[in-house]
Amino acid sequence: MSAEYVVEMKGICKRFGGVEALRNVDLELRRGEIMGIVGDNGAGKSTLMKVLSGAHMADEGEIYIDGHKVHIRNPLDAAHLGIGMIYQDLALFNNLDVSRNIFVGRELTRGPFGLFVDKKRMSDRASQLIRELRVDIKSPRMNVARMSGGQRQMVACARAIAFQSKVLIMDEPTAALGVTEASKLLGLIRNLKEMGLSILLITQRIPDVLAIADRVFVLKGGQRQDVLEVSRVTLDDVVTMIVKGKDRNGGPVPEVGHQSFG
Amino acid sequence: MSRIDLSGLQKYAVLFILLALMALFSLASPYFLTARNLINIVTQNTYFIIVAVGLSFVMIGGGIDLSVGYQMSLVGVVTAMAMMVHHLPAWLAILIGIVLGTILGLINGLIVTSIRIFPLIATLATSAVFQGISYLVSKANTFRGYPEEFLFLTKGKVLGIPFDILLALLIAILVSIVYTETTFGYRLMALGGNEEAARLSGINTKRMKVSIYTICGFFTAIATMVMISKANTTNSSFGPGTEFIALTAAIVGGISFMGGEGNVLALAGGVFVLAVIGNGMQLAGWGTYAQYIVRGAILLGAVAFDEYQRSAKLTKQKRKG
Numbered sequence: 001m002s003a004e005y006v007v008e009m010k011g012i013c014k015r016f017g018g019v020e021a022l023r024n025v026d027l028e029l030r031r032g033e034i035m036g037i038v039g040d041n042g043a044g045k046s047t048l049m050k051v052l053s054g055a056h057m058a059d060e061g062e063i064y065i066d067g068h069k070v071h072i073r074n075p076l077d078a079a080h081l082g083i084g085m086i087y088q089d090l091a092l093f094n095n096l097d098v099s100r101n102i103f104v105g106r107e108l109t110r111g112p113f114g115l116f117v118d119k120k121r122m123s124d125r126a127s128q129l130i131r132e133l134r135v136d137i138k139s140p141r142m143n144v145a146r147m148s149g150g151q152r153q154m155v156a157c158a159r160a161i162a163f164q165s166k167v168l169i170m171d172e173p174t175a176a177l178g179v180t181e182a183s184k185l186l187g188l189i190r191n192l193k194e195m196g197l198s199i200l201l202i203t204q205r206i207p208d209v210l211a212i213a214d215r216v217f218v219l220k221g222g223q224r225q226d227v228l229e230v231s232r233v234t235l236d237d238v239v240t241m242i243v244k245g246k247d248r249n250g251g252p253v254p255e256v257g258h259q260s261f262g
Numbered sequence: 263m264s265r266i267d268l269s270g271l272q273k274y275a276v277l278f279i280l281l282a283l284m285a286l287f288s289l290a291s292p293y294f295l296t297a298r299n300l301i302n303i304v305t306q307n308t309y310f311i312i313v314a315v316g317l318s319f320v321m322i323g324g325g326i327d328l329s330v331g332y333q334m335s336l337v338g339v340v341t342a343m344a345m346m347v348h349h350l351p352a353w354l355a356i357l358i359g360i361v362l363g364t365i366l367g368l369i370n371g372l373i374v375t376s377i378r379i380f381p382l383i384a385t386l387a388t389s390a391v392f393q394g395i396s397y398l399v400s401k402a403n404t405f406r407g408y409p410e411e412f413l414f415l416t417k418g419k420v421l422g423i424p425f426d427i428l429l430a431l432l433i434a435i436l437v438s439i440v441y442t443e444t445t446f447g448y449r450l451m452a453l454g455g456n457e458e459a460a461r462l463s464g465i466n467t468k469r470m471k472v473s474i475y476t477i478c479g480f481f482t483a484i485a486t487m488v489m490i491s492k493a494n495t496t497n498s499s500f501g502p503g504t505e506f507i508a509l510t511a512a513i514v515g516g517i518s519f520m521g522g523e524g525n526v527l528a529l530a531g532g533v534f535v536l537a538v539i540g541n542g543m544q545l546a547g548w549g550t551y552a553q554y555i556v557r558g559a560i561l562l563g564a565v566a567f568d569e570y571q572r573s574a575k576l577t578k579q580k581r582k583g
Contacts, residue, residue, distance in 0.1 A: 055462060076464030091459035093452050095522035104452045105463030107445050116443050 003067035012061035036209030039219035053085035054078035084160030085169040099126035099140035129158040150181030276531035287542030308430040309488040314508040316481025319474040324454040324521030325381040329389035334501025336396040337486040342405035352411040367479015371472035396498040406495035415491040438526040454521025513564040
């Protein structure tokens with residue numbers, strides 16, 4: 001198994017009752033790249049990513065991280081493998097401050113059996129993360145309920161970085177943001193790439209993808225259509241692929257190599 | 263429409279309310295503000311504090327346990343019968359009672375997490391079951407006149423302080439540390455704040471929910487020991503009603519009905535607000551039945567205030583986001 005890819009998903013199938021959400025999907029993510037995941041509503045984008053993040057378990061298929069076969073049964077398994085996901089609804093805790101939000105589930109502890117939380121260490125680390133990410137959050141003691149959509153996204157990012165994630169999945173991060181905040185966030189995503197993260201970016205905003213992604217992965221009806229090199233395609237190419245799919249005659253979708261482009 | 267943000271104040275509001283009520287009742291009755299009466303209020307409410315502390319675990323975790331009253335009924339008669347019918351030593355009877363209470367809590371937790379019904383309905387149902395079992399076990403008999411060792415729980419003194427006050431204080435301090443300093447406490451606030459997010463953060467939410475109902479059962483059983491020791495008698499009608507007072511006290515004490523918030527000092531304040539109202543109304547000659555009406559009104563008022571706070575926060579967040 002070559003470790004050219006940080007993530008490889010092979011033959012992923014997922015059914016919800018009678019609905020086939022994912023059919024035999026392959027995905028390869030290169031180290032240090034930003035890959036856009038696009039497709040129409042119900043194409044299976046979020047489902048595919050949730051399989052990787054441990055929120056769903058695949059019915060069939062295999063996942064390799066750095067060339068090693070892994071079993072991801074829950075979000076904690078994924079976290080231990082260095083996979084962090086930022087959910088569309090953000091999965092933040094409105095009743096808690098920034099520092100506590102960042103460390104939920106993986107608190108920095110002290111004392112026997114990790115019984116007690118180390119508040120100071122968490123607060124210091126949170127401040128440090130905020131500085132590293134160059135985001136405008138004044139204090140780790142701030143309550144996230146009082147924050148803007150962009151600030152909340154940044155807390156979610158800080159949360160993913162705090163645990164040395166090497167793969168970060170972002171589900172529609174710019175969907176609820178205004179123009180200014182969205183462009184700030186895209187800048188942050190570039191920072192994350194510079195920090196060495198590999199990023200999977202689910203989005204409906206194709207221009208966002210073309211602005212920051214290296215490649216675009218197109219899903220339709222739960223099936224992989226193609227992976228396009230951003231430098232070689234236009235907005236129209238991507239939209240056409242999303243709407244019509246790889247095979248415009250409606251026949252069975254041929255096997256496509258990961259190097260192909262539209 | 264502008265809403266006033268009172269969340270910072272709410273933490274301590276209960277203590278101001280308590281002082282205001284005490285001022286009011288000392289005007290209404292000359293007997294209220296006497297050392298003897300105030301000590302009375304404290305000693306009569308130690309077991310309410312212990313139940314409320316137990317219930318607070320469940321409520322902070324976003325659940326509710328309406329069955330604590332009949333848990334007390336069942337644990338009470340079983341403990342009393344162990345001593346009075348089966349002539350077991352007090353320590354063994356207490357142990358049996360506490361193990362039983364913990365198991366009742368565990369049952370609640372397992373039902374809430376495995377059948378996935380609203381805890382309000384689940385624990386209302388188990389409450390009826392516990393009631394039935396309690397009466398079947400006690401055959402509607404009353405058991406009174408406990409051994410001295412058992413009465414020590416409420417009549418005994420350590421360092422000059424009544425044992426049950428010391429016990430309630432110890433539990434309050436311990437649980438306060440759990441909430442503010444431990445990993446468990448931190449995760450409990452997260453669970454109550456956003457259960458799905460807690461799951462996605464890798465917290466085993468199911469196990470955590472089972473554990474908070476179990477902890478609630480454990481503390482409820484301890485409170486039962488204090489209750490029947492203080493009364494030196496019990497039957498199956500001892501206990502029911504406690505759930506209402508503990509629940510109201512918790513909400514008055516700033517433990518949100520929706521979970522995710524709470525501190526023990528304010529919780530104790532909530533218990534004493536209800537206690538002072540009860541005691542003061544009694545001394546002022548307003549009678550028991552009027553107290554029910556006032557308690558109901560307090561519960562409604564506290565929940566409404568909680569709702570107001572919540573929606574004020576949300577409006578603020580929407581406007582900014």
